[in-house]
Amino acid sequence: MGNPLLTFWANLFERREEPRPRRTALRVAAASAAQASATIFLIMRRMRAPLIVLIAIFAVSVLGLTLIPGQDDAGRPWRMGFFDAFYVMSYTASTIGFGEIPYPFTYSQRMWVTVSIYLTVIGWAYAIGSLLSLVQDRAFRQALALQHFTRKVARLREPFLLIAGYGRTGELLGHSIDALGRRFVVLDIDGERIDSLELDSYHADVPGLTADARDPGHLAVAGLDHPWCEAVVALTDDEEANLAVVMAAELLRPGVPVIARVTSRTLAERMQAFGEPSTVNPFDRFGDHLRLALKAPASYQLLTWLESGPGAELERRGTPPRSGRWVICGYGRLGHELTSDLRAEGLEVTVVDPNPAGAADHGVLVGDGSDPWVLAQADLDAAVGFVAGTDNDTTNLSLVASARRSNPSLFICARQNRAASAPLFAAMDIDARLVPSEVVAHEVYAQLSTPLLWRFLKEMPGQGNDWAAELTDRLTAVCGRHLQALWKVRLNAAEAPALGAWLASGEARLGELMRNPEDRDQPLHAVALLVLRGGSATLAPGGDFVLAPDDELLLAGWPAARRALGITLVVDAVLEYVVSGRRVPSSWIWRRLSRRPRPVTSP
Amino acid sequence: MNLEKVVFGFFVVLAATLNFGFFIGDISDPSLHNPYELFAAVVVNLIATVLKFGDRTQIGAVHLATSLVADLQLIGASLVLGYAVYVSSAGLNADWTASVVSLSGGALLANVVSVVLLVIETVSFHRG
Numbered sequence A: 001m002g003n004p005l006l007t008f009w010a011n012l013f014e015r016r017e018e019p020r021p022r023r024t025a026l027r028v029a030a031a032s033a034a035q036a037s038a039t040i041f042l043i044m045r046r047m048r049a050p051l052i053v054l055i056a057i058f059a060v061s062v063l064g065l066t067l068i069p070g071q072d073d074a075g076r077p078w079r080m081g082f083f084d085a086f087y088v089m090s091y092t093a094s095t096i097g098f099g100e101i102p103y104p105f106t107y108s109q110r111m112w113v114t115v116s117i118y119l120t121v122i123g124w125a126y127a128i129g130s131l132l133s134l135v136q137d138r139a140f141r142q143a144l145a146l147q148h149f150t151r152k153v154a155r156l157r158e159p160f161l162l163i164a165g166y167g168r169t170g171e172l173l174g175h176s177i178d179a180l181g182r183r184f185v186v187l188d189i190d191g192e193r194i195d196s197l198e199l200d201s202y203h204a205d206v207p208g209l210t211a212d213a214r215d216p217g218h219l220a221v222a223g224l225d226h227p228w229c230e231a232v233v234a235l236t237d238d239e240e241a242n243l244a245v246v247m248a249a250e251l252l253r254p255g256v257p258v259i260a261r262v263t264s265r266t267l268a269e270r271m272q273a274f275g276e277p278s279t280v281n282p283f284d285r286f287g288d289h290l291r292l293a294l295k296a297p298a299s300y301q302l303l304t305w306l307e308s309g310p311g312a313e314l315e316r317r318g319t320p321p322r323s324g325r326w327v328i329c330g331y332g333r334l335g336h337e338l339t340s341d342l343r344a345e346g347l348e349v350t351v352v353d354p355n356p357a358g359a360a361d362h363g364v365l366v367g368d369g370s371d372p373w374v375l376a377q378a379d380l381d382a383a384v385g386f387v388a389g390t391d392n393d394t395t396n397l398s399l400v401a402s403a404r405r406s407n408p409s410l411f412i413c414a415r416q417n418r419a420a421s422a423p424l425f426a427a428m429d430i431d432a433r434l435v436p437s438e439v440v441a442h443e444v445y446a447q448l449s450t451p452l453l454w455r456f457l458k459e460m461p462g463q464g465n466d467w468a469a470e471l472t473d474r475l476t477a478v479c480g481r482h483l484q485a486l487w488k489v490r491l492n493a494a495e496a497p498a499l500g501a502w503l504a505s506g507e508a509r510l511g512e513l514m515r516n517p518e519d520r521d522q523p524l525h526a527v528a529l530l531v532l533r534g535g536s537a538t539l540a541p542g543g544d545f546v547l548a549p550d551d552e553l554l555l556a557g558w559p560a561a562r563r564a565l566g567i568t569l570v571v572d573a574v575l576e577y578v579v580s581g582r583r584v585p586s587s588w589i590w591r592r593l594s595r596r597p598r599p600v601t602s603p
Numbered sequence B: 001m002n003l004e005k006v007v008f009g010f011f012v013v014l015a016a017t018l019n020f021g022f023f024i025g026d027i028s029d030p031s032l033h034n035p036y037e038l039f040a041a042v043v044v045n046l047i048a049t050v051l052k053f054g055d056r057t058q059i060g061a062v063h064l065a066t067s068l069v070a071d072l073q074l075i076g077a078s079l080v081l082g083y084a085v086y087v088s089s090a091g092l093n094a095d096w097t098a099s100v101v102s103l104s105g106g107a108l109l110a111n112v113v114s115v116v117l118l119v120i121e122t123v124s125f126h127r128g
Helices: A005-013 A029-046 A050-069 A082-093 A107-135 A139-152 A168-179 A191-199 A216-221 A239-252 A265-272 A282-295 A297-307 A333-344 A372-377 A394-405 A417-427 A436-447 A450-461 A465-479 A498-506 A558-572 A571-581 A588-593 B002-021 B036-050 B058-085 B095-121
Strands: A160-162 A183-188 A208-210 A229-234 A258-261 A277-278 A325-329 A346-353 A363-365 A386-390 A412-417 A432-434 A485-490 A526-533 A535-540 A554-556
Touching: A005 A216, A029 A050, A029 A107, A029 A139, A050 A082, A050 A107, A082 A107, A082 B058, A107 A139, A139 A208, A139 A216, A160 A239, A168 A183, A168 A436, A183 A325, A183 A432, A191 A208, A191 A325, A208 A554, A216 A239, A216 A417, A229 A239, A229 A436, A239 A258, A239 A265, A258 A386, A258 A436, A265 A394, A265 B002, A277 A436, A277 A558, A282 A297, A282 A333, A282 A432, A282 A436, A297 A412, A297 A450, A325 A333, A333 A346, A333 A386, A333 A588, A372 A394, A394 A417, A417 A526, A417 B095, A436 A450, A450 A465, A450 A554, A465 A554, A485 A526, A485 A558, A498 A558, A498 A571, A526 A558, A554 A558, A558 A571, B002 B036, B002 B058, B002 B095
Parallel strands: A160 A183, A160 A229, A183 A208, A229 A258, A258 A277, A325 A346, A325 A386, A346 A363, A386 A412, A412 A432
Antiparallel strands: A485 A554, A526 A535, A526 A554
16 A cells, blocks of 8 residues: 555545544534524514615605606606506615606606605615614624634534633644644634734634633534534633633533643642643643753753744753752742742742741741842842742842842743733843743643643653753754654554555664655654654654554654655655665556565565 | 504504405406505515514514515516516406416415414413
């Protein structure tokens, strides 16, 4: 099955390996659809009066015209028929005015037509005015938008994500998902956010609806019970709303992965009561990242790079101080997480907060951090690290500035709350910047892009700092400092039909496969990050790694390398060249005619 | 007493009675079928149709459907009448009259169904 055409044929007609998802028979969408049609009915009801007025005016005018005696061109008495009268009234009422036909009107007719003109113009103005005001009616437009959205979602015939909450986080996630070539559907309570969807430059069409995600009916309309819905992501600012989305998804569509943003542990636990949603807490994750950065800066660097999605630039490797005292300003959710994480690493922590909750801890300095006197009490000269972690960007920036002034060698972490403050934080040249929306977006992306990447990121920190540094060097040597494509290949009959015999030979080395099909002396510009065989994963396998059938590979590299590898996997002759260096004919007849020994990769 | 119901019932019954008045008589005799009566039937039927807009119940939907059928038949009858009088070389003879009246007969049937529905609705309304 090395021929691409045969492969295409096989994929078209043979049974698909992954069965089509079953249609679930949920009827939740019905409620919202009925709501939409109710609005249409209301509109029809409101059009009753203008339409009846119009019909009545027309009827009276036409009837009058047929009853009023007239004359033909010879002066004989003549009465207008219904057709003539209707014709005359139609063009008169619509102000077209063809004149007096078929014969010039008598005075009595003209008087009647004069009255009719005013009547019909009023009737038309009333009807058209009502129609236009209805079209601009908010309820009507919402009903139309809902119907349009429902139709678009129902017509989706490929896997899609349901994103509830399209704030900054949703936007970042949307762009990463779109760059992977996958579809998503968006719900947000704010109409401006949904309008901004049209301005965002996505490759695919993104259906968006202005609706409250807490309503299960809206979720259903957005595709919760759609057979192709592959995951639900709750990213709203409102914790309750996220919980409601998790509840609805777990109860109405069990089995679909759910990822929710949370900022408190209690809420995460309340969500866990409904099944197994994956929760992302930006403060918790940042604390974990900081601990990883303290222990293994290179692992942290690689982790953040791979999480950032295609196109991300490799960030400078920071060197956070591993011993000494840290000062944390702001003892909110972030402050709590960081304090416990840093203390778990055996570091001393001084907390500065005007009214710290749970102030029983030692090392808490009560006072406003932006007050120079309070900051002086914290004894920054003797500290090694400083965290500006309040929920106000201006405060954080001024804290960073004053901390820098008293001790320029401090390792500075700062929390950036609003996207608009990004240039200011960038100008401050901060060592570790926490942007909660980015942390959540990256984390959700890592979980959703491919299961292999998530597996890789979970297991990678265990490999140690030096290993991560070496892998980072390999990656930058191959694809530069900007992350290129990340993709997954499964070495089975459907995705790699040419490889069957070669893999079965037991001598299929990864290094031989990863060569350029144009010139096999050149390596392919891609690095295998992970090989998954059965349940066991091998991280960053070397060139000597022996591949086996049904292995799953996670690769990072240039998009061109992805295409080149795709050809190698499908075309027998290319594989033969890449592995052995021999150019063999690709068609069956030429293979018969050429008197060469059988290629090593064919059975 | 509900004024809306009175107006609704009035137009539904008037549509049926006008239609009946036009239909009754020898099917091929033009002098027994007054075009003014057809005109009135068309207008009243249109008004009845508009009155039935926006009712979400099952019986409301059937009401609207019967009215639309009656409109279609009556407008068809008017068009045939107009063609016979203005276009056809034979004029309004017995054949054309028969087509017009039979079309209005179809509309009459739809109007009768409408009236029956109205009666059913009234009978099944117990509180009044």
